[in-house]
Structure formats: structure tokens, C-alpha cells
Amino acid sequence: MPSLLSIRGLEVAYGAVQVLFGVNLEVQTGEIVAIIGPNGAGKSTVIKAVVGLAAVQQGQIVFDGREIANLPAHIMPALGIGYVPQGRIVFAQMTVTDNLEMGAFLQKDSVKRRQAVQQVFEQFPRLYERRHQPAGKLSGGEQQMLAIGRALMMNPRLVILDEPSLGLSPKYVDVIFDQLLALKQQGRTLLMVEQNAARALELSDRGYALELGHNRFADSGEKLLANPDVRRMYLGGA
């Protein structure tokens, strides 16, 4: 079966600084795939290139049989890709409901938009309680739920998450990983970048470890967790 997402030989540079040197990555439908690696490995750049937020110099990005490298970001929801940006960026001055509605900007039917908002509220009851509040007033964990909910609004076939647990309190790290597990159980396909490598690999079917813009290890989540080299280099040695 062809992969849902297939990245081959991806090269990205920011100005004169090359960040990725031929990265390969596959995501199958129904999988959770994690990209791990130290700061500067180029983890976030891989997914930014996929969603059109970083310019691709070389290589292919094929989603569902279609070459998508260097397509503009605003067509991603129409292709079936949802994106949760790093730093739980929400529209701070807009209400929780309006934030979610923006996630379905391309859905012109307001009844269907409202149904999608209700589905997110069922998944995240906390957001329903705060639906009339400006998103800027939410706690960090609630904002991350909102950012995830917003990415789900168009019922995407692939959800891409950039550091979903970064900067959250330990309690909310648990909450967010529980939510990711719930998404997995619903059969969603996830690709995430996560600095909390151990927890990400526990949850993931497969993982890719990057080092300075190159693929270093690629294996199932369990095998990566058991690999002494990976433990030493990416999981703090223990």
C-alpha cells in the first residue's frame, strides 16, 4: 500500500544556512509517527516544509499520491492536512468558538461548521465550558487543546503536530498525551515532532531520529526505545 505521506531526499535551507540534507520519511494511514532529535536537528523544519511554511530546495513530498512540495500553506486543509503549530498559537483576541470556526474556514456551510465545532467540544469538554472566552485568557494546556481542536475541524486525514507538549505544566503534558492517545484510538493518522522523546516513542508506531539534518535512526517506537544508542543519544542516557 502506498504511504499517505512520503518524503524523499528533503533539503531545506533558511537563507545560506542549510538545515536538512536529504531527509526521508514515510507515514502510513492509521499510524502515529514521531520525529525526535536534539535542538537544531531540523525536526520542526521537516513538518514546516510539508505544510508549506518552509521552502523546499530539493526532494519530494508526496501526500496521497500528489506532489505537494512548495504548495502554499492555505491549501493544506483542502488536501486533508491539519497542522498544530509550535507554541500553541491561537487567535488570542477571538473566542474559543471563533478559533475553531477558523479551523474550518474552507467549509462554507455554517451548519456543517457548527457540527464540527460540536464534535471538538465532545472531544474537549473543557473547551465547551470556555467557548465564549477569548482564547488569550485560556491556560497553556487549554490553548493547546484548542490548537489541536482547530486542526481537527476539517476532519483531516493527517494531523501534524509541532512539539505538542512543549512548555506545558506536567499535568497538562499528561492531558495532551492522553488526548493524542485518544486520537490514535479513533484511527487518526498523526505525525509529530516532540522533544519529550521517550513519551512520544511510547505512543508512536514508528519513530525517526534526526541528527543535524540527516536521518540517523528509523524504526518502530518500541525498538527505538530499546536501542542503547538511541537511549544514549536521544533519551538522556538512562
Add this chain to the structure above:
Amino acid sequence: MELLDPAILLQLLISGLLAGALYALLACGLNLVFGVMRVINLAHAELMLVGAFSAYLLYRFFGLHPVFSLVIVVPAVFFFGYYLQRVLIERVVGQPLLSSLLATYGVSIILVNIGLLLFSADYKSVPAMQGSILFGEIAISKPRAVAGLISVALTLAIYFFLERAHLGKAVRAVAEQPQVAAICGIDVRRIRMLTFGMAAAMAAAAGVMLAMIYSFSPISGADFIQKSFAIIIIGGMGNFAGALYGGLLLGVVESYVAGFSSSQWAEAVAYLLLVAVLLIRPTGLKGTAYVK
């Protein structure tokens, strides 16, 4: 004149609110462009004069009342602004402020000189409406009443579009987080074209209304752009509702100052108000700190 006569106080309040509504319509467009793309449009008052001179031509040659010429002028200037954004302004979005100041100042110079070529520097007016409406002891000039009410209606229409409409919310989303808005499926460039078109149309509508009340020449823009800047700083940079409040506030204060002292003082009051607001609340009435 007995100044503390309640009828006179009410008269000054009403004429101030009507004048302020026109200021608000003008300043809201300027603030909308700043809020969405961090561009200060120095040609905003010239877009207003495009509206005023269009109303003048349509009245002079076709006898069209300014209220009806709105139907032609507002859409026409909307499309002018829409494509001006695409051709020129889009290139300076996200660039250092100096780039957008120079680009829009260039547009302003071009429009002023086209105006001087076509109309000379002589003052024009559109005397389509005369007389006053009387409410007991209070008399309101008809053109001012009509201009003020139409300005309020247009400003509120745009406000509710931004607050309630799906597309209007997308404009606010782009103003807050353009990259995240894009990833939501919003074509950010198109939203900026829409925004500049709306702002230009608001300026032109203000120009049509202004033509009914004041005389104007191609170089009349300076007074209005200065007052508009004072208003958006008083109201809060980038905040649409702030420009509405700021405009109404300035209209009322100018009206009372003109009533109690002289219209020369009223001209200066915008800047006194500006200094006062900056001393007490540097972010403006409705503003939040500008974080880059």
C-alpha cells in the same frame, strides 16, 4: 449666547457626534489596514478625496446627489484599493515600516498631482443639500445629519462584518496570526486585498459625505490624515472599535471647544486630546500594547 443652556449643550453634542461619525469612518479604514498588515497608509486621505471629487463630478455633470453617488463610488474605489494592494502594497507588507511609508506616500503624491492636473488647487463643493432640520430648539444642518448618519451606518456595517461574518473573522485571524491563519486555509494575500479594498471604500465613502459639508481641493488631505492619526492613537492603534470611539470623542470635544471658544482652538484640540490620552493611557482607549 447662554452657554449652559441645555438646548445648546445638546445641540453641540449632536453636531459633535455627527462630525465625529465622519471622522470615525475615515479613521477606521486607516486603523483596519494598520491592524491587518502593519502598514501605515499615508494615501488614506487622498483615497477620501477620490471619493469627494467623484461625488463632485457626478453632481456637476449628471446632477447625481452624493447619497446616490455612493452606490457608484464605493464599489469603484473598493476595486481600486483591492488591486492597489495586489500590485503595490502587498510588496511592502512585512517589510520595515519605512518601505510602506514611502510606498504609500508615493501613492499620495501621485493622487494629489492627478487631482491638481484635473481640478487645479481651487476649492470645490457639492451644494446638493441645504437647510436644517428642527427638533424644538435644536437645529441640525441637513447635509451634516445625512453625512453623520450614513457614516455611522457604514462604520457599524463594517464592524459587524468583522465581528460576525465568517469572512470578517478571517480578516481578524490574519491580523493576529497570518501564518496560522494560512494553515487554517485562509488565503492571506486575498484577505489583505479585501482589507485594503474595504479601507479604501470607507475612505471614499467618507469623502463623498465630506463633499456635502465642506469645500475641498486636491491638497485638503493633510488636515484629515493628521486628524485620523490622532484618532487612531487616541483610540488604540490597530483596534477598529477604538477608532470609532476616538472619532466620536474628537468630534464631540471639537464641537464643544468651537462652541465655547473658537473654531481655531477646535483645530488644535485633536492634538491636545492626543497628548492627554498618551499621558494617561499610552496604548489608547481600546488598545493593547503593540507587540511586534
